[in-house]
Amino acid sequence: MILLARSISALCVLGGVAAAEPTVTVAPAKVHPGDPVLVTVTGTTDAPRGKAGGAKLQFFPAKAGFQAVFAVPLDVNEDHILVEFTAGPQPLSIPIVVETFPETNVTVEEEYADPPKEDRVTIDADNAAIGASYARATGAPQFAHGFHRPPGAVTSTFGEWRTFNDGHRAQHLGLDFAAREGSPVAAIDDGVVALVRDTFLAGTVVVIAHGGGISSLYFHFSKASVVEGDKVTQGKRIGLAGHTGRTTGPHVHLSIHVPGGMVDPASFIKLPIYPTVKLAAHTSGHRLPSASTSSAMNTASDRPH
């Protein structure tokens, strides 16, 4: 276990280190609202069970022990988040550092700035479908290597507050990348296509379930190249960039959902996630949605853009 512990020595060790006791590490050691947190437990042969900030941790076997990812909710009110285990390791308290997100003004067509009532019904149905798709990410990781960031310059960051046409405000729950209309967009890692849907605000959406509770979401496609249930590998084309939905021009919007909510994709991609289990391409299939949609789009009715 010493070697395993050394391999993650860059992380902050918060747990006990007594012999025969499981060791818990978290990365990063200090977190902001909207950050993903990676929990690694070593020194145990059984998958740990626990929760963080109310979200159930979905542990999977990893290069070193077991790992799980969760979100620090963007609307968290506490100055810390607690990671608790059903048995074994002691609870950990991770300090939360307040972050002020940038503010911008965005001008879009009026129907998108303040959608009329009938469109809000569509928006609610879109969000319910996206939220339900997260249940497909439950279970063993479908990926064996790190996530790849899409190419292109970042044109808008996670968490930014936008005021539309001097009125309605919404928070940006993803990362935007510059892309030409019609350029191919690739899956950032292996997984199963959990949802393909034409939505009002996010345009044509593709959601990929990666397992371990991790989903990646791609918005505003001009066209999707996959259908629900398709198995995709990292780098495979899943659609063409576009500007469908509420946009000011063609780009690729990437969101990452993990247990607890949406997280900053820029931070997520840096996490040292090393699952050791990769399912065969055609196992009996991912699980059907059964879990609640409690964290669907963080319950906001109008955030995608």
Ligand SMILES: [Zn+2]
């Ligand atoms: Zn965006």
